[in-house]
Amino acid sequence: MPVYCITGTNRGLGLEFVRQLARSSDNTIIAGVRSLASTDLSDLRAAASPSTHILECDTGSLASIHAFAKAARLALGEDRKIDYLINNAAVNLASHQTSLNLGPDELQAQMAVNVIGPAKTLELFLDAGLLSQHVRVLNMTSGLASLHLTAQSPARKCAGYSITKAALNMxxxxxxxxxxxxLPGAVVVLADPGWAKTRLGGEGAVMEPSDSVAGVLKVLHGLRPEDSGSFFSHSGDKIPW
Ligand SMILES: NC(=O)c1ccc[n+]([C@@H]2O[C@H](COP(=O)([O-])OP(=O)(O)OC[C@H]3O[C@@H](n4cnc5c(N)ncnc54)[C@H](OP(=O)(O)O)[C@@H]3O)[C@@H](O)[C@H]2O)c1
Incomplete structure (x- = not known):
């Protein structure tokens, strides 16, 4: 009876994770959403199973992540722990900006959600005793985070976003x-979901979210202890740093 926790689940790949995981009645799902009040939750509610708990978590706010950990504890009860944590929520703000005109506000907002959010979610869940001994933590990154691939590419895209995703890799x-x-049995990895057709993926995206997420879940479920610290593509290949 595995327990999954995913952030940013009202749309895009986060929603698709819930859709695929909710197909098995064995799975308990903690589905984080930025706001229970202002976010459109209709697609998520339609995808959810009876054992899906939709809880608020603004990953850009420490107070909200604290409250999320408490709410997750209440939802799971005293003894159950999270087996799979997917830090999925992210923002790509001001993708037109380059390294020569980065907006400090936009860069800080992306750092908050894309880096500090995953850091504090793991930290506070650990502190709350929410993580199982063999927890698998998957941080959703991007090919744009790869220094090697970026150095080889003539084009530079989404400067602020790629800088924060490179920080997420570190x-x-x-x-x-x-x-x-x-937790000696814990495994923490990165996965690039590929260029998927979501709001963040934008125009030109090539992959269906269902294929992207199916690939990432296959990576997640196949993780071995020696994989900790690896950077995977959605197809399970290692991506150069
Ligand atoms: N799609 C791609 O081609 C692609 C490629 C490489 C990597 N990725 C990565 O894959 C992950 C999912 O991306 P996506 O394509 O599904 O993006 P998306 O369609 O833009 O969805 C992003 C999700 O994150 C949530 N979110 C944003 N800020 C949040 C916050 N402060 N607190 C909580 N939730 C927040 C959004 O909620 P709201 O609706 O409330 O904003 C939404 O549910 C991200 O980590 C992204 O960097 C995607």
Missing amino acids: LTLHQAADLRSH
Whole structure:
């Protein structure tokens, strides 16, 4: 009876994770959404199973992540723990900006959601005793985070977003090492879902969200202890850093 926790689930790939996981009545799902009040939850409610708990989590707010951890504890009861944590919520703001005209406000907002959010979610869930001994943590990153691929590409896209996703990659390496002393069986990895047809994916995206998420879930379910700290594509290949 595995327990999954996913952030940013009202649309896009987060919604697709819930849709696919909710097909099995064995799965308990904690589905985080930025706001229970102002977010359109109709698609998520339609995708949810009876064992899906839709809880508020604005990953750009420490107070909200604290409240999320408490609400997750209440939803799961005293003993059940999270087996799979998918840090999915992210923003790509001001994609027209380049390194020569980065907006400090936009960059800080992206750091808050794309880096500090996944860092604090893991930290506060650990502190709350919510993570199982063999928890699998998957941080959703991007090919745009790869220094190697970016160095090879003549075009530079989405400067602020790619800078924060590169920071997320470094965070993940730290988490993989640091979590081991608390939960020796834990595995922390990165996955690039590919260029998928979502709001963030934008025009020109090539993959159906269903294919992207099916691939990422296959990666997640196949993780071995020695994979901790790896950077995977949705098809399970290793992406160069
Ligand atoms: N689609 C792609 O081609 C692609 C490629 C590479 C990587 N990725 C990564 O895959 C993940 C999912 O992307 P996507 O394509 O599904 O993006 P998306 O369609 O833009 O959806 C993003 C989700 O994150 C949520 N979110 C944003 N800010 C939040 C916050 N402060 N707190 C909580 N939730 C928040 C959004 O909620 P609201 O509706 O409330 O804004 C939405 O549910 C992201 O990590 C992204 O970087 C996507």
